Amino acid sequence: MYAFELERPSTLADAVAALSGGEAQPLSGGQTLIPTLKQRLASPGKLVSLTGIKELRGIRLDDAGQLAVGAATPHVQVAAQDHYPALAHLAANIGDPAVRNRGTIGGSLANNDPSACYPAAALGSGATIVTNTREIKADDYFTGLFDTALEEGEIITEVRFPVPRRAAYAKFEQPASRFALVGVFVAQYAQGVRVAVTGASEGGVFRWAEAEKALAADFSADALSGLALDGAGMIADLHGSGAYRAHLTGVMTRRAVAAAG
Amino acid sequence: MPKVSMTVNGKSASGDVEGRTLLVEFIRETLGLTGTHVGCDTSQCGACVVHVDGQAVKSCTMFAAEAEGAEVTTIEGMAGADGTLHPIQQAFQDHHGLQCGYCTPGMVMSAAALLADNPKPGEAEIRDYLEGNICRCTGYHNIVKAIMAASGQDVGRIAAE
Ligand SMILES: Cc1cc2nc3c(=O)[nH]c(=O)nc-3n(C[C@H](O)[C@H](O)[C@H](O)COP(=O)(O)OP(=O)(O)OC[C@H]3O[C@@H](n4cnc5c(N)ncnc54)[C@H](O)[C@@H]3O)c2cc1C
Ligand code: FES
Ligand code: FES
Numbered sequence: 120m121y122a123f124e125l126e127r128p129s130t131l132a133d134a135v136a137a138l139s140g141g142e143a144q145p146l147s148g149g150q151t152l153i154p155t156l157k158q159r160l161a162s163p164g165k166l167v168s169l170t171g172i173k174e175l176r177g178i179r180l181d182d183a184g185q186l187a188v189g190a191a192t193p194h195v196q197v198a199a200q201d202h203y204p205a206l207a208h209l210a211a212n213i214g215d216p217a218v219r220n221r222g223t224i225g226g227s228l229a230n231n232d233p234s235a236c237y238p239a240a241a242l243g244s245g246a247t248i249v250t251n252t253r254e255i256k257a258d259d260y261f262t263g264l265f266d267t268a269l270e271e272g273e274i275i276t277e278v279r280f281p282v283p284r285r286a287a288y289a290k291f292e293q294p295a296s297r298f299a300l301v302g303v304f305v306a307q308y309a310q311g312v313r314v315a316v317t318g319a320s321e322g323g324v325f326r327w328a329e330a331e332k333a334l335a336a337d338f339s340a341d342a343l344s345g346l347a348l349d350g351a352g353m354i355a356d357l358h359g360s361g362a363y364r365a366h367l368t369g370v371m372t373r374r375a376v377a378a379a380g
Numbered sequence: 381m382p383k384v385s386m387t388v389n390g391k392s393a394s395g396d397v398e399g400r401t402l403l404v405e406f407i408r409e410t411l412g413l414t415g416t417h418v419g420c421d422t423s424q425c426g427a428c429v430v431h432v433d434g435q436a437v438k439s440c441t442m443f444a445a446e447a448e449g450a451e452v453t454t455i456e457g458m459a460g461a462d463g464t465l466h467p468i469q470q471a472f473q474d475h476h477g478l479q480c481g482y483c484t485p486g487m488v489m490s491a492a493a494l495l496a497d498n499p500k501p502g503e504a505e506i507r508d509y510l511e512g513n514i515c516r517c518t519g520y521h522n523i524v525k526a527i528m529a530a531s532g533q534d535v536g537r538i539a540a541e
Contacts, residue, residue, distance in 0.1 A: 125382075125399030125445050146443075153441045154423050156400070166399060170446060195435075215512025216493065217426065220435040221442060297511065 120156045124165045131174055131276065135251050137167040138272040145169055145274055147191055147226035150218050169225070175276060178202075185247075186282055190225025190275040197224060205286035205306070205379070206244075209236050212290060214297045225275040228260075231267050231323060233354065234298040238324035239288065241278060243304030243315030249277040264323050283308050285338075287378035289371040291318075293358055300358055301367040303327075305375040311335045314372060319353050319364045330372055340373040386447045388413070389457030397444045403437075404428045406444035407454055415455035415485050419514070426513035429486040429493075430454045436493035438512070455485035458492070468492055468530040475535065477526035479517035487513050491527045500531050503538055 125146070128134045137143060142164035146152055155161050169175055175191035178200050186203045198211035198219065213219055213227075213236050227237040228248060241248065241257045248255045251274045260268045269275070286306035293300040299318035306313050312334040314327045333342045348368050353361035385394035388411060395410040407413050407430065419427030421440050428440040431453040458466040465473065468491050478484040487510070494501055494509045501509065506524050515523060525535045 120400045123399045125443060127445065127448070149441055149443065149446070150423065153402075153443070157421065168443075168446060215426070216490070216509055217429055217436045217438045217441075217512050218423070220437055 121159060121162045123156075123163050125168060126165060127168045127171045129171050129173070131172055131251060131274070134167050134169060134172060134274060135272070137165070138274065140165070141271075143167055143272070145229070147223040147229075148193060148221040149226075150214070150222035151226060151230050151232070169223075169274070175225070181279060183279075184282065185279040187277050187279045188224050189277055190228075191223050192225075194219035194222050194224070203280055203282050203286075205283075205288055205304070206240055206280060209240050209288040209290075209304070212236070212292075218297075224278055228278065229267065229269060229275055231261055231265055232298065233264050233320070233323045234293070234296070234300070234302075234318040236288070236290065236299055236302055236317065239299075239302050239304035239315045239317040240280070241315075242324050242326060243286070243288075243306050243313045244280045244283065245308075245313060246281070247279040248275055249279060250275050258326075261324050264321065266323070281308065285379045287375045287380075289375035289378060291367055291371055293318075301364055301371050303368060303371040303375045305334070305372065305379055307334070307338055307379065312338065314375075316368050316372075319348075319368050321352055321354055327368070327372065334376065338376065338379075340376045343369065343373055343376070382445065384445050384448050386450050386452055388452045389454060399443065399445065401444045402440055403430070403432075403442045403444045403447050403452075404439035406447075407439060407452070413454050413456050417482055417485055419482060419486075424512075424514065425483070426486040426490060426510075427483050429489040429513065431489060431493060434493075434496065436490050453489075455488060458488060466492075468495070468527070471526040471530035472523070475522050475526040475529055477518065477523045483513060483515040483517075487515065487523055491523075491530065494527070495531055500533060501527070503528065 144163040146166040146168045169191045176189045181187045194210045194213045246257045283306035288304045290302040291300045301318040304315045314330045317324045348365040350362035350365040353364040355361040381396040417427040419425035423441040430439045528535045
């Protein structure tokens with residue numbers, strides 16, 4: 120790791136100020152950033168820790184009945200809430216207990232790893248990503264591999280999830296990394312059904328429109344028969360080809376629908 | 381260099397650290413507590429697990445400065461002052477839960493965090509909780525047995541894998 124300065128502000132305002140200087144980067148749970156720094160893939164002059172900022176931690180229901188999760192809330196706390204069981208289940212299966220005790224939702228969404236779990240929940244729930252300057256709809260937030268709508272120095276403060284009628288996340292785990300080889304989040308709302316897929320596409324998390332349409336008409340695994348995705352544009356690596364991931368997406372979508380009940 | 385202060389195994393500990401100083405480096409190099417091991421240094425193996433405010437964390441994946449004011453427990457804090465092994469350590473010895481012993485400090489600390497949450501875990505719950513602790517020697521079987529025994533449960537029925 121290259122040397123850097125580490126600041127630990129206790130308010131959001133101080134964190135925003137500390138990040139405004141350029142060369143600075145937020146540090147949340149460090150479960151992605153510290154391994155990245157060790158590989159010298161990042162060399163910030165300064166890290167601004169968000170873990171000591173109380174207003175960024177915690178879970179509440181907001182006035183609109185949405186589940187609002189503070190950006191620096193660790194996975195273990197999301198796993199323990201019972202307002203949105205499918206989200207709790209997703210958080211409970213990220214990595215391992217030590218990763219869940221430190222890793223946070225804000226860090227996961229800011230990083231937007233193409234195989235991470237939270238992007239599927241945020242896109243699949245039509246969540247709102249709240250930052251220190253604005254509110255971003257999940258549909259506009261994920262802009263590609265490790266890429267998001269966040270500007271330089273912008274901090275995620277909260278993520279707001281509309282709570283669906285029913286939902287489930289089905290993850291086919293890559294056992295060495297514990298990330299999703301393919302993961303599918305399915306949620307049914309009064310306005311329709313959302314299906315978000317992680318781990319599969321070279322473009323990162325995406326919505327599967329045909330499956331959403333079929334499930335809106337008939338919320339059952341059978342409604343998906345005959346639907347298939349193309350392997351072109353899917354991630355192909357030593358764990359699986361693009362065609363394999365395309366097929367697995369169909370399988371995991373059916374499992375998620377069945378689990379949502 | 382900024383100074384960091386925390387409580388380690390019940391005693392106050394402080395020292396100068398750089399921003400990039402990892403908690404495991406502070407524990408091993410500044411405090412000389414070398415029971416906490418570094419197996420991978422890439423957040424995968426769990427050999428470096430310690431408790432920070434009662435929670436299991438990988439000390440190779442946390443900066444020392446982030447533990448300011450925290451209560452840290454390492455493997456050295458498990459045995460009694462007279463050297464009596466902690467029941468989990470004793471169970472690892474009784475059930476051959478270790479061979480080379482490299483993973484053992486992390487295994488014991490993870491097991492202690494599990495039992496604090498769930499005093500009588502089933503076999504599947506133990507295996508699931510230890511997902512982030514890798515052992516290259518034992519095949520895990522006797523580790524699971526030891527944790528069952530340490531929680532006062534019958535180990536006779538654990539399936540051989
Ligand atoms: C062994 C292991 C297994 C894992 N398994 C899984 C898994 O199964 N599924 C999964 O989804 N993830 C998995 N992860 C990743 C884990 O969930 C991380 O916690 C997460 O990706 C990053 O969160 P963090 O809080 O640790 O962020 P950090 O590592 O601190 O930061 C990550 C990035 O986000 C930026 N950032 C952090 N917070 C904010 C913010 N509030 N606003 C703006 N930018 C911010 C940082 O600058 C950095 O670029 C695993 C990690 C490990 C080490
Ligand atoms: S040394 Fe920390 S996880 Fe392997
Ligand atoms: S006993 Fe050797 S690695 Fe576990």
